[in-house]
Amino acid sequence: MDLKDKTMLVIGGAGFIGSHLVDQLLDEGVREVRVYDNLTRGSEENLASALKDPRVNIYDLGGELLHRDILDAAMKDVDGVFHLAALWLLHCYDFPRSAFEVNIGGTFNVLEAMLNNGVKKLVYSSSASVYGDAVSEPMKEDHPYNNTNFYGATKIAGEHMCRSLHHRYKDTDQAFDYNGLRYMNVYGPRQDYQGTYIAVIMKILDRLDQGLPPVVYGDGSQSYDFVYVGDCARANICAMKSDATDSFYNVGTGIKTSIKQLAELLLELTGSDLEIEYKPGGLTFVKNRVGCPEKAEQEIDFKAEKQLREGLSELIEWRKNHIEEVDRRRRKAR
Numbered sequence: 001m002d003l004k005d006k007t008m009l010v011i012g013g014a015g016f017i018g019s020h021l022v023d024q025l026l027d028e029g030v031r032e033v034r035v036y037d038n039l040t041r042g043s044e045e046n047l048a049s050a051l052k053d054p055r056v057n058i059y060d061l062g063g064e065l066l067h068r069d070i071l072d073a074a075m076k077d078v079d080g081v082f083h084l085a086a087l088w089l090l091h092c093y094d095f096p097r098s099a100f101e102v103n104i105g106g107t108f109n110v111l112e113a114m115l116n117n118g119v120k121k122l123v124y125s126s127s128a129s130v131y132g133d134a135v136s137e138p139m140k141e142d143h144p145y146n147n148t149n150f151y152g153a154t155k156i157a158g159e160h161m162c163r164s165l166h167h168r169y170k171d172t173d174q175a176f177d178y179n180g181l182r183y184m185n186v187y188g189p190r191q192d193y194q195g196t197y198i199a200v201i202m203k204i205l206d207r208l209d210q211g212l213p214p215v216v217y218g219d220g221s222q223s224y225d226f227v228y229v230g231d232c233a234r235a236n237i238c239a240m241k242s243d244a245t246d247s248f249y250n251v252g253t254g255i256k257t258s259i260k261q262l263a264e265l266l267l268e269l270t271g272s273d274l275e276i277e278y279k280p281g282g283l284t285f286v287k288n289r290v291g292c293p294e295k296a297e298q299e300i301d302f303k304a305e306k307q308l309r310e311g312l313s314e315l316i317e318w319r320k321n322h323i324e325e326v327d328r329r330r331r332k333a334r
């Protein structure tokens with residue numbers, strides 16, 4: 001889909017990835033970016049710069065996924081939907097019923113409202129959580145659903161609802177296309193303290209700000225594919241523009257970084273000569289994860305560009321310029 005003069009609905013658009021997506025959509029010549037978000041985790045602060053553009057608005061009648069009639073009204077005259085709203089991993093762990101209602105029921109509501117309004121394209125935010133611990137590396141999109149937590153279960157359900165309803169309606173007037181994105185571990189400006197695998201970055205930077213050594217739980221060998229938030233936003237745009245449909249894509253760099261390497265890099269970037277302090281414990285769901293980025297490059301023309309070093313420097317700079325905001329996020333996570 002050519003995005004020029006189109007109206008895009010960004011569900012979860014005040015959140016971490018969603019707000020960067022809103023920023024980037026403005027460079028695509030869109031007519032309108034409508035944000036639908038209940039602001040439980042996202043914030044207007046994330047959209048401070050985007051909201052200066054008259055094409056951006058936060059839907060004024062509401063933003064709750066479970067309010068079906070309001071969601072339905074928000075879909076009027078929309079050309080494409082980005083669905084990023086979800087409860088995060090540990091929230092799903094503690095509150096599986098809410099996770100079921102928001103992540104599964106809410107995604108069904110999105111699909112139903114799209115069908116009711118004849119919306120033709122969806123980009124669904126899934127997650128690398130669907131894979132669980134790697135049985136092969138790097139993980140390709142046909143890696144088994146090895147997930148064992150409820151958050152991952154909701155994302156698998158979301159993927160299958162998109163797929164099955166796409167097939168159910170494909171030869172009818174209500175036909176729609178979709179792609180799903182399986183982000184690896186997303187970091188960057190506007191991140192908070194709640195991301196299960198990336199909160200460590202904020203916590204290490206807090207310790208370094210206080211002149212304290214970074215704490216790493218376990219031996220630091222847990223390894224992940226850290227991908228910059230701006231790259232994830234761009235992956236959404238690539239998936240929306242592409243003619244590809246009915247497919248899922250890894251959104252990652254294909255590079256594995258251990259928590260120990262991450263902590264060392266943060267020490268270097270902040271010019272600290274402190275030593276890492278290793279402690280036992282820490283709640284970890286997955287210890288090893290790196291995604292193969294090839295399918296996304298071949299089919300939707302997406303390749304992550306930001307190097308970890310550069311992305312972390314931008315995060316450090318953002319923290320310096322948003323001290324009060326970071327403080328609010330720190331207090332919210334407690």
Ligand SMILES: NC(=O)c1ccc[n+]([C@@H]2O[C@H](COP(=O)([O-])OP(=O)(O)OC[C@H]3O[C@@H](n4cnc5c(N)ncnc54)[C@H](O)[C@@H]3O)[C@@H](O)[C@H]2O)c1
Binds near residue numbers: 017085088
């Ligand atoms: N950040 C990551 O590392 C990561 C990795 C894999 C997958 N994902 C997925 O990508 C998507 C975006 O992630 P994010 O990091 O930007 O998360 P986020 O929590 O910052 O953004 C989600 C937004 O959805 C909103 N929301 C939550 N429940 C809602 C509801 N009931 N109705 C309306 N809005 C609601 C929140 O207020 C928030 O602004 C999510 O679906 C997440 O599961 C993220």
